[in-house]
Amino acid sequence: MYSAHGHYEISVENKILFIEAYGPWNLEAAEEFDRIVREQVTVHLTGSPWAMIARLHGQGIYTPDSIPLLQELHMWRIASGLTHIAIIHENREDAGTGITEKQFNTIYKADPDRLCEERYFKDLDDAKTWLRSVGY
Template sequence: MGRFTVHGSLNLDIQDRILMIDGCGPWNLEAVNEAYSRFKPLVESLYGSPWASLITFSGEPIYVPDAANYIIKTIKHERRMGHVASAILVDGSNSPEFAKRHLSELHTKAGDTFRFFSDKEQAAWWLLQKITAAQIV
């Protein structure tokens, strides 16, 4: 079987122990693998102290089944490495309600603490509260 073309894009940055993820989907396993290997050193720089993710989706924010399973495994791994919560914005997506159902399923299966937001500043504030609470424990 040949290699599939990468579908979807992801860009990452870090601000105040928050991993900022901007993605345009849909994503296949090849896109997720490429993004993870490209951004692995950036993500690993957060390990050792509580951190969180602010995820902004556009396009069709869905993962094919192989990519979805990979995301679930990745979230579980990141939680063991200090990840405390995910704030998700899907209002820029083509189908926000479907996106919420799909992403809720993935984050729930991964045991993640997550919430959907329509405002990036409120999302960041919520994440900072989660990070601070985890540092106190």
């Protein structure tokens, strides 16, 4: 087993799960992330609709072996009330941004009924404005 590569900070405020992610990530980091997200959602958000803001710093690229785990986590989050995701790339000019968005779209395709809406933003203010417009 390898050590986790990539890290994150998670907080919850007003029915929004905030994630600050620093990548790239390997499977071990994704497994740790899965565990912590489930704990935070269970303690703070389950029982009513909630949203998520993910700010990506650096290259948010995942190793291919972590994608199935993240797809399963995505479906669990939706079952636990997740309705909207705002994704912010801190450096949209980074060469890895296109790859990251493609990987995220693969993860979100685990939701074939589109029960959760996701959008990409350039900054936190735009993401918060969108979430306020949909009730958060």
